[in-house]
Amino acid sequence: MPQLPVIALTGHLGAGKTTLLNRLLRAPGARLGVVVNDFGAINVDAGLVMGQVDEAEAISGGCVCCLPDAGGLDAALEKLAQPRLRLDAVIVEASGVADPPTLARLIRFSEVDRIRPGGVVDVIDAAEHFETVDTGVLPPERYAAATLIVVNKTDRIPGEERDAVRRRIVERVRERNPLAHVVATEHGRIDPALVFDAAAEQAAQPELPFAEADGDGGAPHVHADAVSVGADAPIDPGLLVDLLEEPPEGVYRLKGVVPVAAGSRTRRYAVNLVGRQIHVVPHTAGAGAEGLVAIGMHLDVPAVRRRLEEVLGPAPEHPGADGLRRLARYRRLSA
Numbered sequence: 466m467p468q469l470p471v472i473a474l475t476g477h478l479g480a481g482k483t484t485l486l487n488r489l490l491r492a493p494g495a496r497l498g499v500v501v502n503d504f505g506a507i508n509v510d511a512g513l514v515m516g517q518v519d520e521a522e523a524i525s526g527g528c529v530c531c532l533p534d535a536g537g538l539d540a541a542l543e544k545l546a547q548p549r550l551r552l553d554a555v556i557v558e559a560s561g562v563a564d565p566p567t568l569a570r571l572i573r574f575s576e577v578d579r580i581r582p583g584g585v586v587d588v589i590d591a592a593e594h595f596e597t598v599d600t601g602v603l604p605p606e607r608y609a610a611a612t613l614i615v616v617n618k619t620d621r622i623p624g625e626e627r628d629a630v631r632r633r634i635v636e637r638v639r640e641r642n643p644l645a646h647v648v649a650t651e652h653g654r655i656d657p658a659l660v661f662d663a664a665a666e667q668a669a670q671p672e673l674p675f676a677e678a679d680g681d682g683g684a685p686h687v688h689a690d691a692v693s694v695g696a697d698a699p700i701d702p703g704l705l706v707d708l709l710e711e712p713p714e715g716v717y718r719l720k721g722v723v724p725v726a727a728g729s730r731t732r733r734y735a736v737n738l739v740g741r742q743i744h745v746v747p748h749t750a751g752a753g754a755e756g757l758v759a760i761g762m763h764l765d766v767p768a769v770r771r772r773l774e775e776v777l778g779p780a781p782e783h784p785g786a787d788g789l790r791r792l793a794r795y796r797r798l799s800a
């Protein structure tokens with residue numbers, strides 16, 4: 466049974482989390498579950514999104530980060546992870562006061578065994594950010610937890626200042642987290658392929674942007690690039706780990722099933738990279754297409770393809786044991 470990615474959606478009050486979530490929910494081809502956490506006793510956000518969700522759970526009366534037992538987050542995830550629901554991903558929309566590092570830890574160390582961390586998407590209000598979130602000398606801790614930072618509401622900044630504000634945010638993010646991906650947009654228009662697999666698969670199919678199919682009639686989002694390369698023979702585990710640890714420039718997600726040479730045997734692994742979070746588990750489900758898909762904004766597509774081809778080429782007859790050991794370490798961390 467593949468593990469269900471759980472994505473944390475965070476952002477200061479009013480930054481645009483619900484707007485972004487609603488866009489993701491309109492993406493064709495994915496069955497999404499949502500956990501909505503609203504701070505008040507009445508879950509307003511739940512009312513705003515629930516109509517469009519495949520499965521939803523609500524946590525009210527406080528922030529998941531502060532409530533005892535995380536407000537029942539694990540119970541909610543347990544319900545959503547039931548195989549019969551056939552969800553492709555779960556998004557946890559945090560309240561505006563939630564602490565992203567705490568939420569990331571709650572997901573990472575959840576007791577629910579059919580889930581895996583799917584990244585932390587932190588939404589920023591470009592116009593208010595430096596008055597609300599990033600006000601100190603040191604950049605805020607939350608940058609460290611994010612895998613994808615969405616600089617939203619760029620329309621609220623005069624055109625001639627937009628680039629400078631975006632650059633300033635990127636600089637501050639980099640001080641804490643050199644590896645987070647940053648996308649600037651308005652009204653939460655990001656490519657869903659950055660966030661969950663079902664959308665990524667659609668993007669990867671023709672290897673052409675699919676963004677126009679957003680389904681909401683609004684302006685299209687900036688396209689993500691997707692590069693997919695198949696694997697026909699067992700690959701070198703060392704090269705695979707090198708790729709996961711040092712993905713090509715701009716690659717935010719990398720996923721797929723790969724056959725790995727292990728002595729005279731072949732082992733299959735499901736591999737997922739979100740930001741810099743590496744997840745590797747044995748793949749025992751039936752035979753399907755094998756290979757990797759790399760997704761990111763403004764990729765150097767030929768360079769990414771060459772790199773994937775290098776990694777997914779047949780392993781030498783006797784690959785070193787070191788690669789298997791390094792891969793095993795990630796397997797243990799992913800268990």
Ligand SMILES: Nc1nc2c(ncn2[C@@H]2O[C@H](COP(=O)(O)OP(=O)(O)OP(=O)(O)O)[C@@H](O)[C@H]2O)c(=O)[nH]1
Pocket residue numbers: 476477478479480481482483484485510560561617618619620621650651652653
């Ligand atoms: N001008 C502008 N308004 C936006 C943008 N994105 C969202 N909004 C508006 O900002 C307000 C807050 O957006 P939400 O998506 O509800 O924000 P949120 O982060 O879910 O808010 P809380 O749940 O209260 O923390 C709404 O009125 C949105 O329509 C944007 O890019 N530009």
